[in-house]
Amino acid sequence: MTTPEPTPDAAAPKAPEPASAPTRRAAGFHPGIAFMRLIAPLPLPWLRALGWLLGQVLYVLAVPRRRVVMVNLRLCFPHWPVVERRRVARETFVRFAQAWLDRSWLWHGPAERVRARVRLEGAVEALADPKPTLVFAPHFYGLDAGGMALTLNFQRPMLSIYTPQPNPAVDAWLHQGRSRFGEVQLFNRSDGVKSLVSALRKGGLLYLLPDMNFGPEESIFVPFFGVSAATVPSLSRFARLARAQVVPVVTRMTPSGYTVQVMPPWQDFPTDDVVADTTRMNRELEGWIRTMPEQYYWVHKRFKTRPPGEPGVY
Template identity: 50%
Template structure:
């Protein structure tokens, strides 16, 4: 109980923030990001290591500048979640612009996998997609039960999406896909070597789950990239045309294609990709640890 009281107080403060106009919220987020950059020594080290591996041509000052910009973008997106959790739908529709909505559902009823890489605006993309149609997605349980409840309630606000924990596995997601629910899928993190291939990401072998290829094969699903970009006015969610000739000849080639595609999107807005994650934690047998 003693641990829950401070958490509830913090949630109360966050709730108050959702009343702020976006410029004020973003200014507060920028200040929060600068503080996180200064005090978050371990995550700063991880981000610098990631940037050094993925952008070896950048010198040390440029790497530090990019990481600092990322901390600001990350903090702004975190505070923006207060809007996603509590702001009226009409306000969210003004803040989040959707491009390519015609790609969301297939005219022939074919299953759809929404490929959503880990950009800081990921939650805004998830919220607006659930505003458009019921979906299925996977979430990670938070250790703090108060924050876990808030996160779940925020993600369940619109159209009763089916949220599965990672412990539920992919079988239920596959059933939901076959039943017609688009799958908002986040496949670009290091979940260990199980069900993964070591596939290049910016030239570095990265443990990459093969779920996009395997689910597309099992559910006869098309893959629609869903890229969320933070803007000064809010967010832009870009639903791109379904990938052609996917799945391809093999799971290995499909997974390479996915990572190469994510690289191309990272290059569009490198400060908004989730560099705080230990993307290269799992190493091929015999390779030294990176972090």
């Protein structure tokens, strides 16, 4: 799944302490990881077909999560007929499963295969600029492929924030997969932001995923498809703290792999108004979602936190 990030209002900062390589190797055997290594060499159409089948099964069996998806789609697209929301819901489980299986070749396949299947396009020169850069990477299912494209194509420090997984073997696998190319620094979400902002100011490129609900303590309420949504304001605050440019990167799953679209840097961002900045972030995101709604991370309880006095929606 995805890795959420802290806001600059997090607890007192301390230096991150990533697990050492020997510790990760000692995490032990995990059958799921062994399976991913086994299927990594398969042709992409075979993997996508397997993902399609797995997605159909998940749609039928994962009833609570399917309800979350349907509520999200009803709130965000109330004008859609029910049959359309069901179609997109089923497809989003398929895309979720396909993206998960694609991690097999993203994290275990040779670099040449990854380069051939993950195409980088758009305003790529913005990411070559050595100035501090925040990559706004929304929660589309291809976000791991997007991060991989950046580590493969740019010789500059890549920064990312992650939440440790309960299973040590899975935690080690995620850590190694996301840092297999280039100079990658993974910061633990619980470690605060001081060292992260310092690395960003030195010319690092931070792959940031702020479009999630982390509860009222870390969020502000701004519209998302016309519905008040608790949203992490870290994009605006990190940009201000590090004096960084913001470059959106949107990754789209395609039959041949992924297309990673680099957008031009945002102008007049951040402002002195964090609410206005975060509202803009959601508004821009809405436009991208409309072009591929089935590829967005609707399985997340985006509207779980409600403004005072409003009833829950799930």
